Structures are given as structure tokens and as C-alpha cells.
Amino acid sequence: RAQSMVTAVGWLTLLLATSFASRIPLKIISMSSTRYTGLSGVRRGQSRVSDAEKERGRVRAEPRQHGGRGGPVVMWFRRDLRVEDNRALVKAAEAKHGIIPLFVWSPEEERESAPGAAARVWLRAVLEDLNKTLTERYSNPLIVRTAASAAEALGQVIKETGATRIIFNKVHEPSIIERDKNLLGKLHTIFQDSGLVAEIDQVDGSHVLYTPKMIEMPVGQYRGGHWGTLTPFMRSIAKLPKPKRPIPPPRTLPRAEVNLSSSAIEQTIVHWDGEWGDKNSPMRWGGPVSKWESDMMGRWGSDAGTEYGGRERMRMFLEIDLGRYEATRSNADIRAELSSHGHSPVSVLSPYLRWGQMYKMEMYITRVLSTG
Incomplete structure (x- = not known):
């Protein structure tokens, strides 16, 4: 079980640190x-x-x-x-x-x-x-x-x-x-x-655990290897210092004395006209939008799309479901079912990571540093 945990944590670290590292070397703005x-x-x-x-x-x-x-x-x-x-x-x-x-x-x-x-x-x-x-x-x-x-x-x-x-x-x-x-x-x-x-x-420092430049892999160093492979990645970060710890949110954010207009979030981000799907999308499926939206968001629970919801899902995965990950991660037909007790073989954290709601430092600290 301990070995499975280590392997799973390694995959988590790979996901959080190098979503785009397979495309490096990069010319990063300095x-x-x-x-x-x-x-x-x-x-x-x-x-x-x-x-x-x-x-x-x-x-x-x-x-x-x-x-x-x-x-x-x-x-x-x-x-x-x-x-x-x-x-x-x-x-x-x-x-x-x-x-x-x-x-x-x-x-x-x-x-x-x-x-x-x-x-x-x-x-x-x-x-x-x-x-x-x-x-x-x-x-x-x-x-x-x-x-x-x-x-x-x-x-x-x-x-x-x-x-x-x-x-x-x-x-x-x-x-x-x-x-x-x-x-x-x-x-x-x-x-x-x-x-x-x-x-x-x-x-710099809020998007990934390690910048791509820190862990770039020389071309041809590993036969058939790439940054979708766990072993070369783990060998690379083993030589690096541990990531910085998370920082707390600011106590105050003084409001600027300006009068600015703001677009309505719902009308700006999602333009719908009663059909299932974005009216600007070339793919149109029949069905009421409200049902499609509620079905999708309902899979993540009542706190879907919130910082709190992301932290709770992370907690459930690390405390309950991570132990099942190693045994089931290669099964493409596994259905992710969420409940208050966890019971999902995958993290279901990708949408939180996509928009940066999940702060990967806390995930790393919670699971890796706490276990030494």
C-alpha cells in the first residue's frame, strides 16, 4: 500500500507540475x-x-x-x-x-x-x-x-x-x-x-510546482521517454529543492476609487438560447440547457465550481480514494462516482486545476510533506 501511495503521489506531482512540459524547452519571459x-x-x-x-x-x-x-x-x-x-x-x-x-x-x-x-x-x-x-x-x-x-x-x-x-x-x-x-x-x-x-x-510561482525550465529533459536522454512518463520526471525533481509552501490570502484588498462597468458573468461567459449547448458551438444537441447544466455540475456536488468544493474534493481523494488509484488508474472504463464518502478511483479535480482554483502547493504539502 505504501508503495502504491508513493507512485500515486508521483503521478499527482507530475500532473500538477508539468501539464505542458512535454513541449519544452521553452523561451520563458524573464x-x-x-x-x-x-x-x-x-x-x-x-x-x-x-x-x-x-x-x-x-x-x-x-x-x-x-x-x-x-x-x-x-x-x-x-x-x-x-x-x-x-x-x-x-x-x-x-x-x-x-x-x-x-x-x-x-x-x-x-x-x-x-x-x-x-x-x-x-x-x-x-x-x-x-x-x-x-x-x-x-x-x-x-x-x-x-x-x-x-x-x-x-x-x-x-x-x-x-x-x-x-x-x-x-x-x-x-x-x-x-x-x-x-x-x-x-x-x-x-x-x-x-x-x-x-x-x-x-x-512566477503560482501556476506549477516547478517551472518547465527547471526540469527540462535533454532530447534523447531517455529512450522513448517523455514527460508523460513518471520515472524520468521523478528523477529530475529529486535533484531540486522542495517547492515553496503555500501563502495565505491577503488580509485586505483596498478598492480603487474608480467607477468601472462590468459585464454580467452569465451573459458574457455562457450564451444560450434554450438548447443543449452553447449557441456559438458548431455542435448542437437537443435538450433543455438547464438539465444539461444541472446534470454536469451535479456530478461534483452542490459546491461545484467553488474553491471550497475543490478543497473538499482534494481532501476526500487524498484521505479516502488515493489508495485505490494505483489498482484502477489504467482502467479506462472506470466511472467516477462522487459522494460525501469519496469512492472515486480518480481525483475528478481537473476542472479545478484548469482554472486555477486548486492551489497545487497545498495538495503537495498535504500529502507529501506531511508524510515526510
């Missing part, structure tokens, strides 16, 4: 707290930022003062829709001039990786839960904006509020890394045109 001045396009004490530097997203950082130059801070939520163990959010909480929690809905920009109908239903529940937490705990509701691109939405918020700082967590998907590189140049232009001295903080 940028944090970069300051731009919109008046001249020159960083204080630095030479003019070249177009090549902006494209690469490798503009060197300089010492900064928290809170920018008097404008509010935009906390841009992406694949980290939670308040627990959110390093960008904790950093944003240091702001002196108020915080704007922002989520951008830009499915056109996502292209082939845009969420489908089922993922949108789950995302709606996630955003409603995040908005409830931000409102009840911090009196600072989530702003949802729809745009063709994140750059467009962020530009609108900057112009409407005079925000002088944008903070967001780094995402390690190759397509998003490339998109972020282009985003930096666009944001530089927006700040420059607005005449603002601004900072952009891209925070």
Missing part, C-alpha cells in the same frame, strides 16, 4: 517589475527600449516603489481564479492606491484552445464564486470585461482609470508565453500614449 514612462518611451536611467526588446519581453527591471506613481493597480486574473496561494494577488495587496480585480473574456484570442460549452458553464460558476469571495471578504468585486484581446481590455481599463501598474501570474503554456511577449510591447505603447509612468509585474 520580466518582473518593469517600469515604462509614457512621456518619452525611456526608462528612468536607461536607454530607449528597442522594439526587439519589447517583442522578446526581456526589458530589464529596475528598482521600483510599490503602488506606482499614484494610480490604481490592476490585478489581472487568468488561470488563477482563487484568493488562496495567489502570489500575484498578495503582491497587488501591497498597493497604496487601490486595486482593480479584473478578468478578461477574449475567446477569439484563444482560438482553438478557447473553452467549449461545458468549460464555459464551469467557468461561469468559478467567476461567480471568485466574485462572491472578493465582494464579501474584501468589498472589492470582480470586474469582467469582454474584448477581442487582453491587450484591448487592459488598454480600456488603463485609459478609464489611469492605472499605473498591472500585476498577473505567469502561465507556462507555450501559446500564452508567445502571446504575453507581444502583450508587453502593446502595453508599453498604451502607457506611452497615455503619458503614464507604469509598471508591469509578471509573477
Whole structure:
């Protein structure tokens, strides 16, 4: 049983740490707290930022003062829709001039990786839960904006509020890394045109246990091996220090004194017209939407799509169901049945991980560090 536990924990660690590591080596943006001045396009004490530097997203950082130059801070939520163990959010909480929690809905920009109908239903529940937490705990509701691109939405918020700082967590998907590189140049232009001295903080450490660069595998080192194989992955991370422990949520998130409009979450994320499925989807199935939604979400229980629901499911899996994982993980026909007593051979945590509601650090600490 102990050996099965170790193997199962190894697979969990692999899942949490390297969802996209099979596509590495990656050129990861190296940028944090970069300051731009919109008046001249020159960083204080630095030479003019070249177009090549902006494209690469490798503009060197300089010492900064928290809170920018008097404008509010935009906390841009992406694949980290939670308040627990959110390093960008904790950093944003240091702001002196108020915080704007922002989520951008830009499915056109996502292209082939845009969420489908089922993922949108789950995302709606996630955003409603995040908005409830931000409102009840911090009196600072989530702003949802729809745009063709994140750059467009962020530009609108900057112009409407005079925000002088944008903070967001780094995402390690190759397509998003490339998109972020282009985003930096666009944001530089927006700040420059607005005449603002601004900072952009891209925070690492909230998306994976280990960054792909830390554990990249030399091509050809393992015959037939890849990052879907547990053994080379475990050998690689065995040489690394243990991941950082989770950090608590901020105590306060001061609200920026601005008046911003926000799109209705339900109407923005899920557009339905009484049929089963998203009306924008090429796949149309008959049946009432309400039944389809309730059937799907009901599989995860009454707390589906909430941070609390994710933590409870993680607890049940680690305490009750993990012992069955090794014996049943290769059976593709296993049906995941959830109840208050667990009884599922798989974790059923993927939608929580997809939108960053589950903070993988806590899962690692709970199971691995507690057992030595």
C-alpha cells in the first residue's frame, strides 16, 4: 500500500507540475517589475527600449516603489481564479492606491484552445464564486470585461482609470508565453500614449510546482521517454529543492476609487438560447440547457465550481480514494462516482486545476510533506 501511495503521489506531482512540459524547452519571459514612462518611451536611467526588446519581453527591471506613481493597480486574473496561494494577488495587496480585480473574456484570442460549452458553464460558476469571495471578504468585486484581446481590455481599463501598474501570474503554456511577449510591447505603447509612468509585474510561482525550465529533459536522454512518463520526471525533481509552501490570502484588498462597468458573468461567459449547448458551438444537441447544466455540475456536488468544493474534493481523494488509484488508474472504463464518502478511483479535480482554483502547493504539502 505504501508503495502504491508513493507512485500515486508521483503521478499527482507530475500532473500538477508539468501539464505542458512535454513541449519544452521553452523561451520563458524573464520580466518582473518593469517600469515604462509614457512621456518619452525611456526608462528612468536607461536607454530607449528597442522594439526587439519589447517583442522578446526581456526589458530589464529596475528598482521600483510599490503602488506606482499614484494610480490604481490592476490585478489581472487568468488561470488563477482563487484568493488562496495567489502570489500575484498578495503582491497587488501591497498597493497604496487601490486595486482593480479584473478578468478578461477574449475567446477569439484563444482560438482553438478557447473553452467549449461545458468549460464555459464551469467557468461561469468559478467567476461567480471568485466574485462572491472578493465582494464579501474584501468589498472589492470582480470586474469582467469582454474584448477581442487582453491587450484591448487592459488598454480600456488603463485609459478609464489611469492605472499605473498591472500585476498577473505567469502561465507556462507555450501559446500564452508567445502571446504575453507581444502583450508587453502593446502595453508599453498604451502607457506611452497615455503619458503614464507604469509598471508591469509578471509573477512566477503560482501556476506549477516547478517551472518547465527547471526540469527540462535533454532530447534523447531517455529512450522513448517523455514527460508523460513518471520515472524520468521523478528523477529530475529529486535533484531540486522542495517547492515553496503555500501563502495565505491577503488580509485586505483596498478598492480603487474608480467607477468601472462590468459585464454580467452569465451573459458574457455562457450564451444560450434554450438548447443543449452553447449557441456559438458548431455542435448542437437537443435538450433543455438547464438539465444539461444541472446534470454536469451535479456530478461534483452542490459546491461545484467553488474553491471550497475543490478543497473538499482534494481532501476526500487524498484521505479516502488515493489508495485505490494505483489498482484502477489504467482502467479506462472506470466511472467516477462522487459522494460525501469519496469512492472515486480518480481525483475528478481537473476542472479545478484548469482554472486555477486548486492551489497545487497545498495538495503537495498535504500529502507529501506531511508524510515526510
